[in-house]
Amino acid sequence: MVKTLLNEVKEYKKDTLLSPIYVSIEAILEVFIPFLMALLVDNGIEKGNMGSIWFYGTLMLVAAFVSLWAGAKSGKHAAIASSGFAKNLRKAEYRNIQNFSFSNIDAYSTSGLITRMMTDVTNIQNAYQMIIRVCVRAPLMLIASLIMAFIINIRMAMIFVVTVLFLGVVLFGIIFIVSPIFSRLFSRYDFLNASIQENILGIRVVKSFVRKDHEIEKFRNESETIFSIQGKAEKILVFNSPVMQLCMYGTIILISWLGAHQIVAQNMTTGELMSLFTYTASILMSLMMMSMVFVMVTMSIASGKRIAEVLNQESDLTSPENGVQTVANGTIDFEDVSFHYGNDEDILSHIDLHIPSGSTLGILGTTGSSKSSLVQLIPRLYDVTQGSVKVAGMDVRDYDLKVLRDNVAMVLQKNVLFSGKIKENMRWGNPNATDEEIMEACKLAQADEFIQLMPNKYDTYIEQDGTNVSGGQRQRLCIARAILKSPKILILDDSTSAVDTKTDALIRQAFLEKIPHTTRIIISQRVSSIQDADQILVIDDGKISGLGTHEELLKSNAMYKETFEAQNNGGDFDEQ
């Protein structure tokens, strides 16, 4: 995991290295200053030597300024290194997610991916900054202070060694006990978030059923759990400060007592005693810092793991090397195709189907009958688990993936428009499309009419999720966007469900007139949308239940007949 993450430091290696170097300078000087202080007291003040006072005073000032400079430098490099590292991590994650196949995408939830790219990366960024600054600084301060203490007086320095060991054991003992409690706490936080989200999304239901009190009670239970787990952890963590004081005060008293003896025995000066007091503080502070870093790093391990998971996720569907660069025509063949997601049972079994180039295939089936899965195999959004799907006589797995998908346009059941102008959305289909071409496509999809009524026409801004256009308008825009690809094959997966029947008919009419050579596959729950197709496929539970023209199926297929009759008693509309 660590290696995967560190691979992304890249151009920020220099900053990552410079920061600890400057930190070291800063830390060494910080330790050196009290030492100078001792010299100043002993050689200057005690001997009444004003010259020495000025000399050591100036030296100390210089040291302070150099330390300030080094500290500022290291702070800057650390900030750049950690922000840059975070930037690269997000970049790498995003890039890899773009390589995900449909089945990879299915495996992660949107909110999960956002957490992995935002919160988790922020955690790593903070931990990284902490590590490159404090992880060098604290041990260095500790060691340097100890060395100085040893230089001053070996026997006195032994007190420090004992305290450091004691405090170290206690601090890390506390962390050892607390960190599993913290990881439990974080998973409870996820629960809390999920329940809040659920409540917000379902607020209409909550209010309709007057379940306010019920929801509040649920929430209180969850927040109570968090309160008690967190309390458990913090009650242990609380020992940090008093233990720290215990060591500090204990050391001061010991040093005072033993120091007095040493001074009387002429083994030590009073100036040196004063320096020892200063070192007490810096030694114990650095230990405290180290334990803090340790806590942070433990907390960020979970985040690191989650990021590495995304980075290491290999797409299970890749473009072949030297893939075929052209799609000759829009013929599609399914040869003994079976398909299942993950390790589940087959949801499509032994499908054989021939769709001639330029023909129209209609597909009808119940929800969960795998209609969408069937058509998603054509642009290779998923790979078959058995048999093969061929486009223009060639296995889809032999095509260059981009070439294949550029030639197979698909309007997904879950249509998405992106925030931006209508024009910009349309150019997803063809980045070089002229305004005329865009208008042409929108006319074909019966979208031009309502776009012309909008105040800014083709420059109208579409909100995220296309919330400022109606469902039917959104579907028509999505169809226009797909047509702009000038594909050999056009697949509409229940893409006109919100479009009224009349407009739906006009769109199909336009297909016949404007793009007669494009193979068209239309999935619909409306018989009227597909009854004119050259072939109609009735699919039930992953198997072909009927294949033929409208008239043939009315005679031979009970399900088709039943659906037709049910719908023939009334139309289906959403808007005029």
Add this chain to the structure above:
Amino acid sequence: MNNRDTNSLKRVIKETITSYKIESFIVLVLIIVSSIANVYGSMFLKSLIDDYIVPLLSQTVPNYTPLFNALMELVMIYGVGILATYGFNRIMVTISLGTLKHIRDELFEHMQTLPLCFFDTHAHGDIMSVYTNDTDTLRQLISQSIPQVIVSLMTIISVTISMFILNVPLAVLTIACGLLMVYTSKKISAKSGKYFIAQQKQLGVENGFIEEMMEGSKVIKVFTHEEQSIKDFDQVNDALFEASANANTFANVLMPVVMNIGYISYVLVAVVGSIFALNHIAGLTLGGIAAFLQLNRSFTNPIGQISMQLNAVIMADAGAKRIYEIIDMESEVDDGIVTLEQIDHDHWAWHHPRKDGQDELVPLRGDVRFENVNFSYNPDKQILFDVSLFAKPGQKIAFVGATGAGKTTITNLINRFYDIQSGSITYDGIDVKLIKKADLRKSLGIVLQDTNLFTGTIMDNIRYGRLDASDEECIAASKLSNAHEFIKHLEHGYDTMIHAGGESLSQGQRQLLSIARAAVANPPVLILDEATSSIDTHTERIVQEGMDKLMEGRTVFVIAHRLSTIQNSDAIMVLEQGHIIERGNHEDLLKQKGKYYQLYTGAFELD
């Protein structure tokens, strides 16, 4: 809360102190004790050299007893100090976690009372982040920053006093340096604060970008748009890096600057102090300088500590603002006086207290009337114009029209998710404004296109309709709505856990559950908003059967875009841009040859 403009931080602190009066007082006392112990230690060092060590040097046989006694005294004082430190830290845990829990609970409870327009007009991700990111900033503030600042302030005060007792000129010098530290850290943290705000904003932007792209990731694949989306992402991501690097640079620079000003102050005091001592000015001794230098460190350290907390304080202030923004929002007003009373198992009545003291019981029948209703969500766009309609008990009323014609709005008005601007809506002859909202809504069952199932078992979800329903009643309801069929085929049946809104179920199955949920509530009036739209025709027949049984004997408002669902309605309202343009039953409307006729026959135009 009449003073909304006051600093949100002050409010957090004030609320914390008022709910933990005794605890806060004890904490304050303990902090003072702990600080005094600390300062006493520094003061002792003065006497250590001058009063104990220097005399020892002049004795031929050193007598350590006075030193021993003094140290014992110090041990005791330090002991008290350590206990006080533990005490206030421990109480602080109770206070900080308790306050956090309290704020979260209050936030959630208040949110439950907010009108629907709050949820309709705020991004969900944004509300969520108030519970997580914003409350987290308060945790940092209460559990770390506030105690740290109090400790530091106490130390500064007691050290200042001690310094003035010891030596006035050196005290003034130290304080001058202290002021310089405060000034510098203010300057720097203002800079970093600016960039931190930019960073938070940029985080929001990037969050939104990723959300949109992840939601549309399948479309990106279908359009092989990966490279373009990476390019767009890099732009957003680079902007975040800029803000983040700048913010952290200033935050990181703060500590070394403040610390080293502290050192400079130390050196100044040492030099000036030495000059004083050597020239016997202001009665300063060698031990005096040593002790003073110790005080100097004790003075500058807490200033550094406080400035370290500045960023946390800035963030917490922003967080608190967002929290109180929600807590201060006006709750849904409910001045209803009419309540619902159960007469016997199947019969309910409205309890209507009259002004003359005579209470009236009106049987609950499900008679809903709109008279000249006008409505708009916001003043500049009226949604409904002069809508009048009536639904007699047991009637089925359907609404037909384009998206945005006002169909859903009408149902939002019946259960008072929104209030009308003019006209009146009555329920069994009572103005809905007089009915307590909870009771009004209890009498209305609702099935929406978005099913909104909750984490829990299938049984829990059905029981959501009526919490005291027995298992048998829930199963009966699911049999009625034809949900039983698929539930019994699930591995764990009614105990199957539902996560994330029921991802493991098909849309149709989820819809069946939401119908069962409404069935178990057994309300006299039902609102079905596109309840069957995502079910295919075949499954719909199964659902329809159950729905027909459910609708029997109830007043039903139905919105659907499938004619088969609505053509047996008692009345069909055709809506266009907020006006009812046609009304009548299926046959009447076909005869009128108006809009409904056009819509209905639209399906056959190509034939």
